[in-house]
Amino acid sequence: xxxxxxQTKEGIEIRCIKLQELNSVLDIEECxxxxxxxxxxxxxLKTVTLVPEMTLVAVETATGRVxxxxxxxxxxxxxFRKAFYKDSAFYNPNGDTLVIMAVNVIPNYxxxxxxxxxxxxxxxxxxxxxxxxxVLLCHPMKVHMFEKLRFNDLGKTDIRRGGKMWHEMRxxxxxxxxxxCDACGxxxxxxxxxxxxxxxxxxxxxxxxxxxxxxxxxxxxxEDDIIFCE
Numbered sequence: 001x002x003x004x005x006x007q008t009k010e011g012i013e014i015r016c017i018k019l020q021e022l023n024s025v026l027d028i029e030e031c032x033x034x035x036x037x038x039x040x041x042x043x044x045l046k047t048v049t050l051v052p053e054m055t056l057v058a059v060e061t062a063t064g065r066v067x068x069x070x071x072x073x074x075x076x077x078x079x080f081r082k083a084f085y086k087d088s089a090f091y092n093p094n095g096d097t098l099v100i101m102a103v104n105v106i107p108n109y110x111x112x113x114x115x116x117x118x119x120x121x122x123x124x125x126x127x128x129x130x131x132x133x134x135v136l137l138c139h140p141m142k143v144h145m146f147e148k149l150r151f152n153d154l155g156k157t158d159i160r161r162g163g164k165m166w167h168e169m170r171x172x173x174x175x176x177x178x179x180x181c182d183a184c185g186x187x188x189x190x191x192x193x194x195x196x197x198x199x200x201x202x203x204x205x206x207x208x209x210x211x212x213x214x215x216x217x218x219x220x221x222x223e224d225d226i227i228f229c230e
Contacts, residue, residue, distance in 0.1 A: 011062055012114055014121045017055040017069070022048060024066035025057065032104040034162030040102065046088055047073055047101065054098075056122055058105065058114050068105035070118035072098050072126070072134075080135050080168045082159050098126040100136035116149060124202050127173045127189050134171040143167050150191065150200070176202065 017025060025048075026041050033039060048055050051073055058068035074095035084090060084099060100122065105114050123134050138146055139161075143153050151169040159166055176189045179199070183206035191200040200207035 011060060012067065012109075012112075012117070013059045013061050014056055014117055015059065016053050017048065017057050021057055021059075021066050025055070025069045028066065028069060028104050028106055029102065031106060040085065043085060043088075044071060044102065047071055050088065050091055051093070054122065054126070056118055056125075058109075058118055060109075067109040068114050068118060069102065070100065070115075070122050071102040072100040072122055074126070074129075074131065075099055078133065078135070079154075080137055080157065080159075096130065096132045098123065098131045098134040100134060103136075116145070119149065120202065120205065123171060123173065124189055127176055127202070132172070132174045134173065136169050137161070137166040138169045139166060140164055143169070181206065 022045075026044060029040060029044060044055075048071075054073055055069060055071045057066045059065065060067055073091050075090045075092050075097050076095045077090055077099070078097055080099065081090065084101065090099075100119065103115050103118055105118075123131075126134070134151075136146075136151075137157065137159060138151075138153075140156075146169045147153060149171070151171045154168040154170055156165045157168050173189075176191055177199075179190050180187050181190070181201040181204060183201060184204035186201075186204070188204075189202040191202065198207065
């Protein structure tokens, strides 16, 4: 199931990959790969074959150019394993965990929040398909950004990518509910807070503030994008 609001504010559409866009995704992977990190082309191709609906692309609507992508797969594993990069045996279409394996945006389009929108859209889609959590590896410099998206930092792993020990990040979707958002007007997944009043819309990113009654968006902060998941 694909979220209805696939259009971002900067003229970028987030949607499922089309077959003719596969080479563009592979080119982006090569362009964004960190030094000394093996190419993931084979894994990307295999994942598109297994679960094409879990490879989303960011497309510039004015030109039709693919400028970024996110890719994941479902599994029953609850933590990120190094073997995910090589072994497709962990794939299970009924798994309750979304593993995000790649998020990349070409350099000229970074800093506009496209990577955040890609991650959000994939998580929303897979929540609607019954996933209870999302996990990924995060570059140390991007831990703070993912914490803003309410991922929890589980600390450094023993997985080294590009000379750095990367962090495992986890987003729990078990507290998500479905209700109408006062900000965007959509009936969409919400993170409900313990006080039973505050919530965050997982579709538009707006969150209620119990003290002020105001809404603010976790997607507004446009930090400089770097390669943080691949």
